[in-house]
Amino acid sequence: MYLNETLGYRHFHQTLYALLVIFFFIFALSPQTSTASSPCDANYRYEVDSTNKTVTFISQTNRDQVPRTVASADVDSFVAFLSEGKDTVNCTYNSYSAYARDKNNVYHEDKIVIGADPKTFVLLNAMYGRDKDHVYADGVLLSDADVSTFAPYSIINGQKGYYYKDKNWVYGAGVAIDPSGFVLLSPEKNEYIPVYAKNTSSVYYGIQIAGADVATFELVDRANEEEAKDKNRVYRGNAVLVGIDPVSYVQLGCGYWKDKNHVYRYDTPNSNKIIDIYDAVTFEHLDLCSFTKDKDGVYYEHKIIDGADPVSFIIKDVNEKFIVYDRNYTYNLKGERMGAFSKPAPSQIETPVVEAINSDIKNNEVLDETIDKSVNDSHVSEEKQEHKQPLSFLESFFNWIKSFF
16 A cells, blocks of 8 residues: 555656646747837837827837827828938837938927928938938038038947037037037047037037136046046036036046045036045045045945054955955954954054055965965955856756655
8 A cells, every 4th residue: 555655646746747847848939028128118219000090209218208299290101210320110229319200201209300301311310310401400400511521520430429520510419519629538439428529619518518618628537538627617527516626626436536625426417425524635445445544544335444544454355365454453345353463463564564565466476475374264355256147947947846856
């Protein structure tokens, strides 16, 4: 009887296993709904209702905006433009383009582009389009533009830049700019985001920056092409960052800036947030961005580490392990004290010795043997974690089945 029960139990599980395998392959081979982004997930899109003969324009950039009917659209011939100047039915693939056409008109959003010829109209980029006679910016005629010479100001690795030009003008944000002395302050990267530029009389970030001083205008840092300053003000894009001293303002890295008065973190596109716990003159961030220090102390995520010595506090990445210590203590990577630092003696760990340690570690050299022996890896080091790849669905499925046997 025991044997029969055992065989029955085994038969039951074998049957269950077979059914689960069959279920899996039915699921895996059946058509699935794609999770890829639909072309209609663009910032701007047109929806064509062939049944009710209507076309609707929807702005995804303003979620509260009510969809607008394109009142004059011919549904049967209506198509929306791609960024490359091609077009497609139903909606725009390019998340920055809001141009379309039918057999009668060219459209920008829900409005007719007055005078544009639908047969010859092509999209140049998100903002500009042209037909055989004219150039348009966001659906508005650029009356001064020369259609035969209108072209990108820059081509970067085959990509169009933001600014355009013709034989007479440079164009930014659909506005003609005097080309006299015109120069870009950093290379363009794409057609959607402007860079700082200036001519002999004005400064531009797509549009003119009112009141900017041309003679002293410069980027804050070459690594950050969206901030600039002149003798009077600091700018982020077109916005003025109020209350910052432009002469002493510098970017430090790790998301920090400072001037002679304050340390700052990014707050909004138009402002920085003052971190008022720091002494601006002596402030610096360390090799791990969560750690900072000034003359008064060492900090982890803006909270002071009790007893940490700012003069000798140091973080080093040695053989893929972070070592955190000062003349008195060792610490983990959250700034928590782990134990006393006893070798070499605290009296020996003055600033010159710390500088010598820095020198020893350059070019990936190992710490001095004396220091290395004094460090207990379990207390003061944390290895960089290797992120394990998650199991695939197939692996997880069969592991779950095996759990029954």
